[in-house]
Amino acid sequence: MFDLIRKIWRTKTVTKTELFTEAPERFRGKPIFTSNECTGCQACTTSCPAGAITLQQNDDTITVSLSYTTCIFCGICAEVCETNIIEITNEYRLATKNKNELTVSQQATLAKLLTARKEV
Amino acid sequence: MEKTIKQWLSRMKQQLGNKVRSMEQNGAQETVMLVEKTELPDVCYFLWHEKKGRLFTMVGNDERDIHGFFALYYVFSFDSFRHFITVKTLIDPLDPTFPSVAVQLPAANWYEREVKDLLGLRPQGHPDPRPLILHGDWPEDLHPLRKDFPLDRHAPRVQSREAFMPYDSEDVTEIPVGPIHAGIIEPGHFRFGAVGDTILHLDARLFFTHRGLEKASEGMPLAKALFLAERVCGVCALSHSVAFAQAVERIGEVTIPPRAAYLRTLFLELERLYNHIGDVGNVCAGFGFAVGISQGARLKEIMQQLNEHVAGHRYLRGVVRLGGVRIDITEREKEDIVRTLAYVKKEFQELVDLLFSHDIAMNRMATTGVLRLEHANDLEVVGVAARASGRSVDIRRDQPYAAYDQVPFHVPVYEAGDVLARVRIRVDEVFESIAMIEQLLHSLPSGDTFTSLPPLPPYRSAMGWCESPRGETVHWLMVGPDQTIYRYRIRSATYSNWPAVPLAVKGNIVPDFPLINKSFELCYACCDR
Ligand code: SF4
Ligand code: SF4
Numbered sequence: 052m053f054d055l056i057r058k059i060w061r062t063k064t065v066t067k068t069e070l071f072t073e074a075p076e077r078f079r080g081k082p083i084f085t086s087n088e089c090t091g092c093q094a095c096t097t098s099c100p101a102g103a104i105t106l107q108q109n110d111d112t113i114t115v116s117l118s119y120t121t122c123i124f125c126g127i128c129a130e131v132c133e134t135n136i137i138e139i140t141n142e143y144r145l146a147t148k149n150k151n152e153l154t155v156s157q158q159a160t161l162a163k164l165l166t167a168r169k170e171v
Numbered sequence: 172m173e174k175t176i177k178q179w180l181s182r183m184k185q186q187l188g189n190k191v192r193s194m195e196q197n198g199a200q201e202t203v204m205l206v207e208k209t210e211l212p213d214v215c216y217f218l219w220h221e222k223k224g225r226l227f228t229m230v231g232n233d234e235r236d237i238h239g240f241f242a243l244y245y246v247f248s249f250d251s252f253r254h255f256i257t258v259k260t261l262i263d264p265l266d267p268t269f270p271s272v273a274v275q276l277p278a279a280n281w282y283e284r285e286v287k288d289l290l291g292l293r294p295q296g297h298p299d300p301r302p303l304i305l306h307g308d309w310p311e312d313l314h315p316l317r318k319d320f321p322l323d324r325h326a327p328r329v330q331s332r333e334a335f336m337p338y339d340s341e342d343v344t345e346i347p348v349g350p351i352h353a354g355i356i357e358p359g360h361f362r363f364g365a366v367g368d369t370i371l372h373l374d375a376r377l378f379f380t381h382r383g384l385e386k387a388s389e390g391m392p393l394a395k396a397l398f399l400a401e402r403v404c405g406v407c408a409l410s411h412s413v414a415f416a417q418a419v420e421r422i423g424e425v426t427i428p429p430r431a432a433y434l435r436t437l438f439l440e441l442e443r444l445y446n447h448i449g450d451v452g453n454v455c456a457g458f459g460f461a462v463g464i465s466q467g468a469r470l471k472e473i474m475q476q477l478n479e480h481v482a483g484h485r486y487l488r489g490v491v492r493l494g495g496v497r498i499d500i501t502e503r504e505k506e507d508i509v510r511t512l513a514y515v516k517k518e519f520q521e522l523v524d525l526l527f528s529h530d531i532a533m534n535r536m537a538t539t540g541v542l543r544l545e546h547a548n549d550l551e552v553v554g555v556a557a558r559a560s561g562r563s564v565d566i567r568r569d570q571p572y573a574a575y576d577q578v579p580f581h582v583p584v585y586e587a588g589d590v591l592a593r594v595r596i597r598v599d600e601v602f603e604s605i606a607m608i609e610q611l612l613h614s615l616p617s618g619d620t621f622t623s624l625p626p627l628p629p630y631r632s633a634m635g636w637c638e639s640p641r642g643e644t645v646h647w648l649m650v651g652p653d654q655t656i657y658r659y660r661i662r663s664a665t666y667s668n669w670p671a672v673p674l675a676v677k678g679n680i681v682p683d684f685p686l687i688n689k690s691f692e693l694c695y696a697c698c699d700r
Binding site: 054098125 | 480497521525
C-alpha cells in the first residue's frame with residue numbers, strides 16, 4: 052500500500068510536469084509549398100498515395116494544390132519533387148472553421164516554366 | 172543443411188507417393204506440392220500430424236484469368252528446417268467445392284469459411300456452415316474476391332442468416348454484449364451462455380470492421396499498396412508494412428542492405444515495446460488497479476514520443492520502403508534512444524514490482540482464463556498467447572528475417588496458460604527487447620538504407636512474415652502485370668488467436684471476461700481487414 056502511495060507521490064501529475072510544447076523536428080506534419088518554381092512534372096501527383104495533390108493547367112499557368120483533408124502526411128511528395136518546393140513541416144494543428152483553409156495552392160506561370168526548361 | 176532439406180523433401184515425396192502430382196521450388200524457402208483436390212485432406216493431415224508442420228496460412232485465389240481455375244494454397248511451416256511446404260490444388264469453376272481439411276485440422280476452420288464467403292468455394296463436410304467474414308445479411312451468392320465482382324458494386328441486404336448457439340435449458344442465461352461497447356474499443360459481438368455467473372459457452376461474432384482491404388488492393392501499384400499495408404492495423408502498423416515489403420522483396424529476389432535490416436529490427440522492437448508496456452498497464456484495467464493503468468499509459472506515452480522523435484510517427488508509420496527503410500538515425504538519436512530506454516526500464520521494473528506484489532491483482536490474474544496447450548496447438552495459436560501456454564513459437568527465431576539472426580535473444584515460455592502467464596511473457600519480452608535494442612545500436616552497420624527493386628515478373632507469389640507484438644503475421648502476395656497486386660492475403664496474429672479466446676473463457680465468471688480478453692489483447696481491425 053505504501054509503495055503505491057510513494058509511487059503516485061513521486062510521479063506527480065504528468066500533464067503538469069511533462070508539458071507538451073511542439074512536435075519533434077522529424078514529425079511529419081503539414082506539407083507546404085515553399086516557392087512557385089513548380090515545373091508541372093507531376094511526380095508528386097502520381098506518387099501521392101492518398102491522391103491529395105492535383106495539378107491544373109490553364110493557358111499559361113499551372114496550379115498545383117494540396118488538400119489536408121485527404122493528405123496522410125507520409126512525406127513522399129517532398130521526397131520526389133524535382134525542384135524541392137514541397138517541404139514537410141512539423142505543424143500538426145489542422146483545426147479550422149473554414150474548410151478552404153485546408154487546401155494550399157501554388158501557381159507557376161508557363162513562361163517561367165519555359166525559361167526554366169531552357170536553363171536545364 | 173541444403174542436403175538434408177533435399178533428402179527430407181524427396182523422402183516426403185516417396186511417402187506421399189502418387190498423391191502428389193508435382194513438386195517444385197518457389198524461391199529458396201518454399202516448396203509447392205500440387206495435389207488433386209480429393210487428396211487435399213490426406214496430404215494436409217499428413218504434413219500437420221505426421222511431419223509436425225504448422226499451418227502457417229491458407230489462401231484462396233481466383234486464377235481463372237490465368238489458367239481457368241480457382242486455386243487453394245495451404246502453407247505449412249517447418250521451423251526446424253526453416254522451410255515452407257505449400258499444398259496447392261486447382262478447383263474447376265464448374266464444380267466449386269473441395270473436401271474440407273478442417274474436419275481433421277481445426278486450425279483450418281476459419282480459413283475455409285473465409286474462402287466460402289469471399290470466393291464461393293464450398294468446403295464439403297466442414298463442421299460449421301455459418302458465414303464468417305460477410306455477415307448473414309449479405310447475399311449468399313455474391314463473392315467479392317472473385318475477379319468478376321466489380322469494386323464499386325453495391326450488395327443488397329437480405330434476411331439475416333446469423334445463428335448462435337441455441338440453449339435448451341432454462342438455467343442458461345444468454346448475455347449479448349456489443350458490437351458497441353462501453354469503452355472506446357473496436358466492435359465485436361459476444362454472446363455468453365452463462366449458468367449463474369459462470370460462462371458455459373461463448374460465441375464471438377467478429378468481422379464488423381471488414382473493409383475489403385484485400386479486394387481494394389487488387390490492381391494497386393506496389394508502392395502505393397505499402398501504405399495500405401501500413402493501415403491494416405493501428406498498433407502493428409510497422410509489422411504489417413515490414414511483412415508486405417518482405418513479400419515484395421522475396422518476389423524480386425533482392426536482399427536489403429545490412430543497415431536497413433538492422434534499422435527494421437530496431438523499429439520493430441520499438442513497436443513491441445510500446446505495445447507490451449501499454450498492454451501490461453491495460454491488463455490492470457481488468458481488475459480496476461488504477462495505479463497500474465496510469466503508469467502503463469504514462470510509460471507507453473514516453474515510448475510513443477520516442478517513436479515520434481526518431482521516426483516521425485507515434486505508431487511508426489512511414490518507416491519502411493520497398494527495398495529498405497526511409498528513416499535513418501543519427502548518433503544523437505541513438506543516444507536519445509539509449510537514455511529514454513534506461514529510464515523506461517527502471518520505471519517499468521517499479522510498475523512490475525508493484526503489480527506482482529499486489530495480492531488482489533495476483534489473485535485475479537492467476538488461474539484465470541487458462542488456454543490449454545492442446546487447444547493452442549490444435550488451433551495454431553501464435554505469439555504471446557502461444558508462449559504463455561507452453562507452445563514455443565516465435566517467428567523471429569524460427570524463420571529469421573531482417574537482422575534477427577544477428578542478435579541473440581531469449582524467447583520466454585511459460586506453461587500455465589493463464590492471464591498471469593501472458594502478462595509475465597510481456598514483461599520478460601520488454602526486458603529482452605530493451606537488451607536487443609542496445610545490442611542493435613551498438614553493432615549498427617553503416618552503409619545504404621535501401622536498394623532498388625527490379626521489375627517483378629507477373630503471377631509470381633511469395634510470403635512475407637513478421638512477429639508483431641501480438642504474434643506472427645503473414646502476408647501472401649501474388650503480383651500481377653505492371654507491378655500491381657493480383658492477390659494479397661493478410662493473415663494477422665489475431666486471426667489465428669481469436670478462435671482460442673472462447674476456449675479460454677469457458678468456466679470463468681462473466682466479470683473476468685474483460686480481463687481475459689485484455690490479456691490476449693487481440694485487435695479487430697487486422698483480423699477483419
Ligand atoms: S504528404 Fe503524402 S499524402 Fe500528403 S500530399 Fe504529400 S504525398 Fe500526398
Ligand atoms: S510540385 Fe514538384 S513534384 Fe509536383 S509537379 Fe511541381 S515540380 Fe513536380
